[in-house]
Amino acid sequence: MALRTRAVPENAPGDLFVDDRCISCDTCRRLAPATFGGGEDDRAFVASQPSDGEARRRALLALVSCPVAAIGSTSGAGVREASRALPVPLAEDAPDILDCGYAAESSFGAASWLVLRRGGNVLVDSPRFTAPLLARLRALGGARFLFLSHRDDVADHARWAEALGCARVLHARDVTAGTRGVELRLEGDAPTALANDLLAIPVPGHTAGSTALLVGERYLFTGDHLWGDAEGRLGASRSVCWWDWDSQTRSMERLAAHRFEWVIPGHGRPWRAQSIDAAQAAVRDLAAEMRER
Ligand code: SF4
CATH class of the missing domain: 3.30.70.20 (Alpha-Beta Plaits)
Structure with missing residues (x-):
């Protein structure tokens, strides 16, 4: 308190x-x-x-x-109601993406997101495990996958997996003693389709097993690989690259070939382009800047 x-x-x-x-x-x-x-x-x-x-x-x-x-x-007015209100929509024109709030200290306050979809919801990175959020997630249909973008933002993953019965997805290179029980390990650097509209895209760099998740041709969840800032710019930083900056730069170059409008990170702010072409151009520009750093 x-x-x-x-x-x-x-x-x-x-x-x-x-x-x-x-x-x-x-x-x-x-x-x-x-x-x-x-x-x-x-x-x-x-x-x-x-x-x-x-x-x-x-x-x-x-x-x-x-x-x-x-x-x-x-x-204390309204606090109890607020505790039961999460998750909340990302934006008016993105009602199928919900911000879970309830950040965990073990993930250094990383954001987690719920993707609402007919084929089963996806929880992207792990929020703090709390009873009010669990009740709301169940009311929204639970989750089919808990997609873990990288080793740092896993928080209470085991409790969520047990409570929701969802399959955890994590790249094998980022599996640690605490996550060796994940149900689905991604391998290599080629994208893996988890469903028709879900593509896991390895983006090694920030960590060896960092992976982005593309939902349709609209939303790209990026963990700590790529983020927006409060001024509306895209960013990536060598100062928080824990594994290999050259690899992160190459991952950024490859990412620019994918089609999306939103970048939704773990840390930083969600970012939206006016079009898919504009999003790809912005990521290409960022990759070129990274080459110079
Ligand atoms: S920046 Fe994070 S830790 Fe600090 S008050 Fe805000 S939510 Fe809490």
């Missing part, structure tokens, strides 16, 4: 506050950018107290999603 006595001095006066245990994961700014301030890699603070019901609702989604419970509300 967040402590008012540890609230950071930058908070705007009022009911909501952030305390000094914030780990700068950016979850709150992704879910409620109107309320929470600071740069994407900075400690968060309440920049502006919510001015209406919708802003408060979004801020409370962030409160319950904070991986270290660093966000507090003195009144």
Whole structure:
């Protein structure tokens, strides 16, 4: 529980506050950018107290999603309702992609997503295991797959797999002692079709087994390989490349051949292009920049 006595001095006066245990994961700014301030890699603070019901609702989604419970509300009004409201749609024109919130500290607050689809939903990366989220996921039809983009964002994968009966998917190069029980191991560097509309695309670099998931010709889930930022740019960074930058650059070049409009990452912000051609061009440009770094 967040402590008012540890609230950071930058908070705007009022009911909501952030305390000094914030780990700068950016979850709150992704879910409620109107309320929470600071740069994407900075400690968060309440920049502006919510001015209406919708802003408060979004801020409370962030409160319950904070991986270290660093966000507090003195009144507590609406917190219980917020805990039962996740997951929430990514955007009005992307109603089949839901933001699960409930970030886990063990994944350093990485985002996880639910893809709603007729052939069985897909949970992309693992949220924190909580009873309210489990109830909502079950009400939405559960999940057929739990797609793990790489070794770092696996959080409570075993509990989700057991509770939902879904098959976990992870590249063999990223399997560790904690994930050796995954049901489906991907091999090699060639894309693997999990279903007609689901393509697992190995993108080694950030980690040896990093893998993107393409859903239809629209959504590309990228883990920590590729992300958007708060200014609407695409990015990848050598400073958070844990395995091999040249491999990550080559993976980016190959990725530009695939067809998608959205980039939906684990860390960073979702990014959307005006068209498939524009998305491919942006990824090609980024790959060329990476070659120069
Ligand atoms: S969600 Fe919590 S840990 Fe993450 S930036 Fe916000 S306050 Fe900090």
